[in-house]
Amino acid sequence: xxxxxAGYNPSTMARIGDITGGVHVKTGTIENTVALPSGAYDIxxxxxxxxxxxxxxxxxxxxxxxATLVKFRFTSTTPSVGISDISAASLSIASIPIGAKVVWxxxxxxxxxxxxxxxxxxxxxxxxxDVGHTAGVGIITATSSIAAQTSGSCxxxxxxxxxxxxxxxxxxx
Amino acid sequence: MSHYSPSTxxxxxxxxxxxxxxxxxxxxxxxDVFKTTAVNIFHVTGRIRIVSLxxxxxxxxxxxxxxxxxxxxxxxPVVALTDISAASASVSALxxxxxxxxxxxxxxxxxxxxxxAGITIKPANLMDIGWDGGELYLALDSDxxxxxxxxxxxxxxxxxxxxxxxxxxx
Numbered sequence: 001x002x003x004x005x006a007g008y009n010p011s012t013m014a015r016i017g018d019i020t021g022g023v024h025v026k027t028g029t030i031e032n033t034v035a036l037p038s039g040a041y042d043i044x045x046x047x048x049x050x051x052x053x054x055x056x057x058x059x060x061x062x063x064x065x066x067a068t069l070v071k072f073r074f075t076s077t078t079p080s081v082g083i084s085d086i087s088a089a090s091l092s093i094a095s096i097p098i099g100a101k102v103v104w105x106x107x108x109x110x111x112x113x114x115x116x117x118x119x120x121x122x123x124x125x126x127x128x129x130d131v132g133h134t135a136g137v138g139i140i141t142a143t144s145s146i147a148a149q150t151s152g153s154c155x156x157x158x159x160x161x162x163x164x165x166x167x168x169x170x171x172x173x
Numbered sequence: 174m175s176h177y178s179p180s181t182x183x184x185x186x187x188x189x190x191x192x193x194x195x196x197x198x199x200x201x202x203x204x205d206v207f208k209t210t211a212v213n214i215f216h217v218t219g220r221i222r223i224v225s226l227x228x229x230x231x232x233x234x235x236x237x238x239x240x241x242x243x244x245x246x247x248x249x250p251v252v253a254l255t256d257i258s259a260a261s262a263s264v265s266a267l268x269x270x271x272x273x274x275x276x277x278x279x280x281x282x283x284x285x286x287x288x289x290a291g292i293t294i295k296p297a298n299l300m301d302i303g304w305d306g307g308e309l310y311l312a313l314d315s316d317x318x319x320x321x322x323x324x325x326x327x328x329x330x331x332x333x334x335x336x337x338x339x340x341x342x343x
Contacts, residue, residue, distance in 0.1 A: 019188045023177065049229075049291075049327075051192055076291040079269045084289040108294060128191055130293040133270040134200075134229055134325050138291060161186040163195060163327065166179045 022053035022159030027171040029060045032149035043156045044140040048167025049132040054159035055104035063152040067092040069145050074131045076138040088112040134164045193224045193331040198341040200231045203319035207239045211312040219337030220303040224329040227274040234267035234322035239315040247309040259283040305334035
């Protein structure tokens, strides 16, 4: 079993991350042509009410040079509420390199995600946002616009804490 | 990833300062809690840090123009009812899933009503309340009584003094 300087095994390290940064759920690797098609793409289902501490798109391979914008949205299906923004649209995500991220900020529903031009440089969001309802169900969606991504691949990450009884998040893809 | 049981998920939240310990009421009838005078909602022992304090419409509120504000009344030491927020905008016909959240910025800062049901922005500030060894109630005074609807109250907090804690009393 591999260990690190602190002497923890990887599963313990993951638990420490969950406790300090929120419970981490990620999607698999998705082709950008699927996930960022200049349209809506459902990524996470939210059961109950959760507190989002972090939400991002990570480039698994370099993105295409298409000037795609992306924002995050939430749709409550139970109770039925229309789709609503939980961010504004980002700047262009064209050509972001492997490992770079599009980082949701959480400050307001009209705050744009940050787009990282490199693999480092953007701090963890300092704000959080609660989504969902007591005993409700909802979906978090990435909605891209202006241009479809024609190559590259990505994964989505969410870091959250449950607020209502039994609340949790699952990846849809 | 994160195949935790619900009880473990809850403990993870307890240990995170962005949530802390959660104390929630059950679903309560609005007629029992949104009244013209203060109604005790939570009992606080010791000193706590309020991370978030809100109520959520489980069913749509009545059409009465209630304007709830949070107060505290201390039993030990004795302190009379004191506002810890200003009144929110009217919660008349508050839609299912909408929440009203204490901002925490000042004792006269109005509560914030969700713009969209199910999406709640982080409160602007934290607020500490209570005393080491003290005992108080967080109460809601709505000025105008609700005649229908149901709701749930949620308090996320961190204990700051020895033995500090909260229990719902409705």
